[in-house]
Amino acid sequence: xxxxxxxxxxxxxxxxxxxxxxxxxxxxxxxxxxxxxxxxxxxxxxxxxxxxxxxxxxxxxxxxxxxxxxxxxxxxxxxxxxxxxxxxxxxxxxxxxxxxxxxxxxxxxxxxxxxxxxxxxxxxxxxxxxxxxxxxxxxxxxxxxxxxxxxxxxxxxxxxxxxxxxxxxxxxxxxxxxxxxxxxxxxxxxxxxxxxxxxxxxxxxxxxxxxxxxxxxxxxxxxxxxxxxxxxxxxxxxxxxxxxxxxxxxxxxxxxxxxx
Numbered sequence: 001x002x003x004x005x006x007x008x009x010x011x012x013x014x015x016x017x018x019x020x021x022x023x024x025x026x027x028x029x030x031x032x033x034x035x036x037x038x039x040x041x042x043x044x045x046x047x048x049x050x051x052x053x054x055x056x057x058x059x060x061x062x063x064x065x066x067x068x069x070x071x072x073x074x075x076x077x078x079x080x081x082x083x084x085x086x087x088x089x090x091x092x093x094x095x096x097x098x099x100x101x102x103x104x105x106x107x108x109x110x111x112x113x114x115x116x117x118x119x120x121x122x123x124x125x126x127x128x129x130x131x132x133x134x135x136x137x138x139x140x141x142x143x144x145x146x147x148x149x150x151x152x153x154x155x156x157x158x159x160x161x162x163x164x165x166x167x168x169x170x171x172x173x174x175x176x177x178x179x180x181x182x183x184x185x186x187x188x189x190x191x192x193x194x195x196x197x198x199x200x201x202x203x204x205x206x207x208x209x210x211x212x213x214x215x216x217x218x219x220x221x222x223x224x225x226x227x228x229x230x231x232x233x234x235x236x237x238x239x240x241x242x243x244x245x246x247x248x249x250x251x252x253x254x255x256x257x258x259x260x
Contacts, residue, residue, distance in 0.1 A: 003199040003211055005192070008154040011215030018218045022061065025225040030065035032232045033102075034240075037070050040099040041236050042146040045228065046108045049153030050191075051181045052163035053214045055106055058153070058224050063104065070100050076107040088112050088122075088130070089137055097146065109134055113198050118190045131201035138207040147235045148207045151224055152195075153214035157188060 014021070036043065045062075047055045063071060074095050083091045089109055097103040112130040116122045122130075138148055155163075164181060167173040184191065203209045210227055214220040243259070251257035 003196075003203060003209060005154050005195060005211065008211050008213040009156050009215060010213055011156070011159070012213075012219060013216050014219040014222060018222070021222050022225075025222060025229060026061065026065045028229045029062060029225060029232075032229060032236055032238070033066045033070070035236045035238050036102065036232060037067065037100045038240060039237050042097045042099060043102045043232065043235070044097065044141060044146055044148045045102060045104045046110075046148065046150045047104070047106050047153070048108060048110055048114070048151070049214060050155050050160055051184055052160050052167070052176075053153035053155045054217050054220055055153055057217060058151075058221050059104055059106060061221055062225055062228060066102075071102040071104060072097075073104045073106060076105060076111065088116075089133065092137075096141065109137065110198060110202075113201075114191065114194050115184075117194050118187055131198075134202055135204055135207075138202075138204070142206045147231070149228060149231045150207055150209050151227070152209055152211045153220060153224070154211055155214045157185075159215045160185070 047059065049055050059073060063073065072095070079088075079091060088111075092105075092109050095103055095105075112122065112134070113127050117124075117127040141148055164177060164185075167177050199209055199211075212220050212223050212227075248257065248259065
């Protein structure tokens with residue numbers, strides 16, 4: 001079925017104990033991250049969504065119990081001159097994960113068919129060609145053994161306005177608000193059209209989109225984190241190897257270690 005963002009505007013509050021649910025899913029994510037490292041897996045986590053939809057909050061909680069040596073978060077902004085001089089996917093190739101690593105993208109290569117399309121930063125021919133280029137790019141990653149998890153956080157205009165107002169009212173959050181937020185807000189209809197085309201053209205069998213109602217932050221966080229855990233668990237073996245006999249021997253000699 002085609003993705004319709006209006007299906008993700010319920011905004012139902014999280015039911016249950018949020019702290020307990022968060023602790024449980026973070027423990028689950030930590031466990032599968034260890035398995036991801038041990039089995040030398042590679043994963044890309046691609047986050048898209050409206051401004052103030054909660055992507056950053058989700059990412060912070062998702063990675064809270066991960067080993068920082070084996071993941072990297074990339075906050076994608078406007079391309080540099082060097083990046084503009086090359087194919088739009090060039091800068092993303094450099095940040096793809098190696099074995100044992102997870103690359104988390106806060107905004108992604110979908111900028112070609114979103115902001116670049118809406119703001120006129122590329123020609124119509126370029127953004128229309130972008131769908132096939134993106135699908136091929138993602139297929140290449142899958143074929144080479146990299147898992148791709150694509151997440152979109154949706155909010156209504158009312159929710160977005162409330163969050164922008166809250167940021168302006170909170171001194172330590174004001175830095176998050178930029179002129180771009182209001183430029184993008186004024187073009188919501190154009191962005192909705194771009195999102196609909198994005199889903200229509202890039203919700204593929206090998207790299208499907210998962211859309212979440214972001215109107216209640218707590219409910220969205222738990223839902224996204226559980227989805228990521230499920231997707232990682234489906235891709236990563238959860239068996240752990242026995243302790244290296246040589247290391248066991250060294251521990252036994254060093255401090256009398258006895259396996260339990």
